[in-house]
Amino acid sequence: MxxxxxxxxxxxxxxxxxxxxxxxxxxxxxxxxxxxxxxxxxxxxxxxxxxxxxxxxxxxxxxxxxxxxxxxxxxxxxxxxxxxxxxxxxxxxxxxxxxxxxxxxxxxxxxxxxxxxxxxxxxxxxxxxxxxxxxxxxxxxxxxxxxxxxxxxxxxxxxxxxxxxxxxxxxxxxxxxDSPGFVTNRVAMLTVNEAICLLDEGVATAADVDRLFVRCFGHRMGPLATADLIGLDTVLYSLDVLVEQFGDPKYRPSTLLRQYVTAGLLGRKSGRGFFTYDIEPVR
The missing domain is CATH 3.40.50.720 (NAD(P)-binding Rossmann-like Domain)
Incomplete structure (x- = not known):
């Protein structure tokens, strides 16, 4: 090719x-x-x-x-x-x-x-x-x-x-x-956002939220680790687009998500999000 x-x-x-x-x-x-x-x-x-x-x-x-x-x-x-x-x-x-x-x-x-x-x-x-x-x-x-x-x-x-x-x-x-968020992110962003709300409300720790999804549903990665992988800034942008496009408050981003992004805690790429990561220099 x-x-x-x-x-x-x-x-x-x-x-x-x-x-x-x-x-x-x-x-x-x-x-x-x-x-x-x-x-x-x-x-x-x-x-x-x-x-x-x-x-x-x-x-x-x-x-x-x-x-x-x-x-x-x-x-x-x-x-x-x-x-x-x-x-x-x-x-x-x-x-x-x-x-x-x-x-x-x-x-x-x-x-x-x-x-x-x-x-x-x-x-x-x-x-x-x-x-x-x-x-x-x-x-x-x-x-x-x-x-x-x-x-x-x-x-x-x-x-x-x-x-x-x-x-x-x-x-x-x-x-x-064509539809805002398509199939994957219309579903995934709601799940991620709700998981962040649960964390913010103190219902469970980040580790326990994710472990429930991994152990009970067989997901390879829980919603909070997934958010860290995507990038919390990207998650926030996506939710903002969904709110704007649909006018539906169910997509309103969690206050905790906004705080993390404002603080520069963006997930894996910054070394810390809902979990902490070792960022090694690329050689």
Whole structure:
């Protein structure tokens, strides 16, 4: 496979998505406006690539090349771009307008968002039929399935091309219709938020809340550890979008969640959220 895939945003999701496509044999260009973020992404990918080799995650040895750059112009010959920037509609608008100027007319834009409607993002481009939701789960390089969201204008050809590309890199996909939060996060964010409310009310400790979900329901990870993995800032952004889009107070973020985000306790990426994590320097 020699397809050139662009990935915008070198945060946790962008790194995982880049690895997923590279391990599937694609040539990948990872773009971010921050040179520091790109340097950190390069180091994280190098470490994970060594782990992948150790555990034989890519036995065929078909990993493609990843280019790290701050220049959007390097996406001029891409066939597919996955956007992973922060959950902010204005930031996404600026990015998609820029992509629309640079990328070939046939290029498909995959929007990796937790809750923002795909149809809304598609409206920032001149190619709404070629904009589709590609909701990768964290860690993107390991999760076997991608939630694909069909926007109002997304064409059948775009859906088929997206699913074909995902299948080529070993990912299953399920196609759902556009709705804020889609299927996964409309359910997951309510669960996470309610778990935070229980913690805030002193009903149970964080460890006990999560242990109930792991031991009783067979979840691999409890809702509070899941929130830490996602990033508490992303959880808060997602709930705010759901409240705005639906006008339903059931999505109102917990006061404790807002306090943690304001305090900079964002979960794994900051070293502390509902649990504490050892952040080791990447070598």
């Amino acid at each position: 020699s397809r050139h895939v662009g990935v915008v945003g070198a945060g946790t999701m962008g790194v995982g998505v880049s690895q997923a496509f590279a391990e599937g044999g694609c040539r990948v260009t990872l773009v971010d406006t921050s040179a520091d973020a790109l340097a950190a992404a390069r180091e994280r990918i190098a470490v994970d690539s060594r782990m992948a080799a150790l555990f034989d995650r890519n036995p065929a040895g078909k990993a493609g090349e990843i280019t790290f750059t701050t220049g959007f112009e390097h996406l001029a010959d891409t066939c597919f771009v996955v956007e992973n920037v922060t959950e902010n509609v204005e930031v996404k608008r600026v990015v998609h307008e820029r992509l629309d100027e640079i990328c070939p007319a046939e290029c498909v834009f995959g929007v990796n968002t937790s809750a923002i409607p795909i149809t809304q993002v598609a409206g920032y481009t001149g190619r709404p039929d070629r904009v589709i939701g590609t909701h990768f789960m964290n860690p993107a390089q390991l999760k076997p399935l991608v939630e694909v969201i069909r926007g109002f204008h997304t064409s059948p050809e775009t859906v088929a091309a997206t699913r074909s590309l995902l299948a080529a890199i070993g990912k299953e996909s399920i196609v759902v219709h």
